[in-house]
Amino acid sequence: MKTNRTNIRILFLLPALIAGLSLILAGRVNAQTYTNFDGVNPNAGLVVSGSTLYGTTAAGGSAGKGTVFALNTDGTGFRLLHDFSGGSDGASPWDGLIVWGNTLYGTAYSGGSSGKGTVFALNTDGTGFTTLHTFTGGSGGAYPIGGLILTNNTLYGTARFGGSSGNGTVFSLSFTPQLTIAPSGIPPSGIILSWRTNEFGFDYTGFTLQSTTNLVSPTLWTTNSPAPSVIGAQNVVTNALSGPQQFYRLSQ
Numbered sequence: 001m002k003t004n005r006t007n008i009r010i011l012f013l014l015p016a017l018i019a020g021l022s023l024i025l026a027g028r029v030n031a032q033t034y035t036n037f038d039g040v041n042p043n044a045g046l047v048v049s050g051s052t053l054y055g056t057t058a059a060g061g062s063a064g065k066g067t068v069f070a071l072n073t074d075g076t077g078f079r080l081l082h083d084f085s086g087g088s089d090g091a092s093p094w095d096g097l098i099v100w101g102n103t104l105y106g107t108a109y110s111g112g113s114s115g116k117g118t119v120f121a122l123n124t125d126g127t128g129f130t131t132l133h134t135f136t137g138g139s140g141g142a143y144p145i146g147g148l149i150l151t152n153n154t155l156y157g158t159a160r161f162g163g164s165s166g167n168g169t170v171f172s173l174s175f176t177p178q179l180t181i182a183p184s185g186i187p188p189s190g191i192i193l194s195w196r197t198n199e200f201g202f203d204y205t206g207f208t209l210q211s212t213t214n215l216v217s218p219t220l221w222t223t224n225s226p227a228p229s230v231i232g233a234q235n236v237v238t239n240a241l242s243g244p245q246q247f248y249r250l251s252q
Helices: 002-038
Strands: 047-049 052-057 067-072 079-083 098-100 103-108 118-123 130-134 142-151 154-161 169-174 180-184 190-196 208-212 229-231 234-240 247-251
Touching (some): 098 142, 103 142, 118 142
Antiparallel strands (some): 047 052, 098 103, 103 118, 118 130, 154 169, 180 190, 190 234, 208 247, 229 234
16 A cells, blocks of 8 residues: 555656646746847947947847847947838848938848848937838849948948849939929919928938029029028928029039
8 A cells, every 4th residue: 555655646746747847948938038029149230329329130029030229338228229020121130220310220131022121211219210222132132231331311332132143232322302392372373392301310401492494505503592491391482483484403
């Protein structure tokens, strides 16, 4: 009888031991998954603006497609600015960021509507994420790598594949203001010309509105009068409908 009782105790002990190990393993898996939400593989360097560091991770995040993060230069205040989904926003941002004013710019190696990468921008507080360009693998290239440089409202970078020979490209993205012309009054007694003061972090204060009455070369362009007024985020000029027809442009 004594032997039987010992056997019974061992039978109950073994399932309990297995259950305990299962709980320990499950706990470890859950903890590791939670940790990866902040990103994995920060391969590129960091950029600094003021007392804040900004960077990317090529993987991790809620979808495993990478993140953009920020933290203070003393190591405190870590925060996620963007969690890539692998959709239109892109995936796997292998390269670092550049910062201009309150805007961060970068590339995602893959993802986008064609799965071949994107160029993106977002505010330094994580708001306003915008896909500036989606690579298709054609003449513009595919799978951007090597980071970006910015000069005169133009971003420059390289793509690993694509182009006419399939061996990569050097690309540029220019962001110039778009002039909008609308009638003023009913019936129209003038025209309203407007363009944004900035967009995607690019400052358009250096652009002036010019007009001419003849597009035949040599064309004489003159600065429009009156000067624009700023209404909201728009430069606005109202001109009367009088005299000969006018052609307009924005010049820097």
